[in-house]
Amino acid sequence: MQDRRVKRTQRRLASALIELTLEKGFDAVTIRDITERADVGYATFFRHYKDKHELLKDVLDVVLVELVELLRSARPASGPDRTGVLIFRYVQEHHEAIRALLGTYNVRQQILKAATDTTLNETGPRPGSIVPLEIASYHIVASSIALIEWWLDHNMPYPIELMGNIYEELIARPTSEAALLPKELPSK
Numbered sequence: 001m002q003d004r005r006v007k008r009t010q011r012r013l014a015s016a017l018i019e020l021t022l023e024k025g026f027d028a029v030t031i032r033d034i035t036e037r038a039d040v041g042y043a044t045f046f047r048h049y050k051d052k053h054e055l056l057k058d059v060l061d062v063v064l065v066e067l068v069e070l071l072r073s074a075r076p077a078s079g080p081d082r083t084g085v086l087i088f089r090y091v092q093e094h095h096e097a098i099r100a101l102l103g104t105y106n107v108r109q110q111i112l113k114a115a116t117d118t119t120l121n122e123t124g125p126r127p128g129s130i131v132p133l134e135i136a137s138y139h140i141v142a143s144s145i146a147l148i149e150w151w152l153d154h155n156m157p158y159p160i161e162l163m164g165n166i167y168e169e170l171i172a173r174p175t176s177e178a179a180l181l182p183k184e185l186p187s188k
Contacts, residue, residue, distance in 0.1 A: 010048055012038040014059050014097075017052065021100040026056065026107075057110075060101055063094065064114055084167030088160045091148050099152055102145065115141040123180040136179030143171045 016037035020029040031052055035042045049055045070086055091098050101107050119137040129136075144167065151163060158166070 006048070009038075009040055009044060010058070012040060013045065013048065013055055014062075017055050017059065018097050018100045021056075021103065022096060026052075026100070026104040056101075056104065056107060059097060060107055060110060063097060063101060064111070066090070068118055082164065084164030084172065085160055086164075087144065087148070087167065088151070088163040091152070092156060092160060095152060095156070098148065102149055102152075108145070112138075112141055112145065115144075119180075123182055126176075126179050126181050129179045131179035133179065136175055140171060140175045140180065143175075147171065 013034060016034045017029065020033050020037055029052060031045055032042065034052065034055070035045050045055075049058070067087070067090060070090060071083060101111060116134075116137045119141055120134060123133070123137065125133045125136075147163075147167060147170065151158070
């Protein structure tokens with residue numbers, strides 16, 4: 001029973017942080033703002049997190065784990081256009097959290113690093129490529145983030161399926177053809 005209450009409180013705090021970050025920017029948000037929005041006691045916040053940065057990191061960790069698992073579950077059966085559809089469907093379903101995370105500079109940098117590291121671990125260099133693996137990995141992640149930001153900044157004007165195809169044509173296929181080969185992941 002308590003575990004459910006703890007998770008519910010953490011979800012409420014995370015939702016409050018996301019809403020407030022979108023309204024006034026992460027730096028302007030106070031713990032008092034978060035607890036009032038979440039309708040939880042001030043002391044309750046500190047039972048779960050030491051500060052708002054730890055709460056934001058918790059939100060980031062959840063998003064990254066969900067995205068990585070989603071993309072891993074799609075491999076190897078789906079192509080890059082399907083991967084793009086999965087990414088943009090996830091972004092659409094979680095657009096507020098994604099906007100809040102990408103709008104916070106040091107969190108954006110953490111996303112870039114974590115996703116680049118994951119890409120490095122799950123791909124290998126294309127034989128004969130002049131592009132180093134670490135540059136290709138950084139490029140595919142940074143380009144993906146830029147495309148996601150554009151889509152969100154323009155209020156998601158194109159359908160998910162089209163965005164998946166755009167991702168394939170602009171980012172996945174060219175990067176793959178130039179530098180990256182997927183590694184075979186171990187079966188679960």
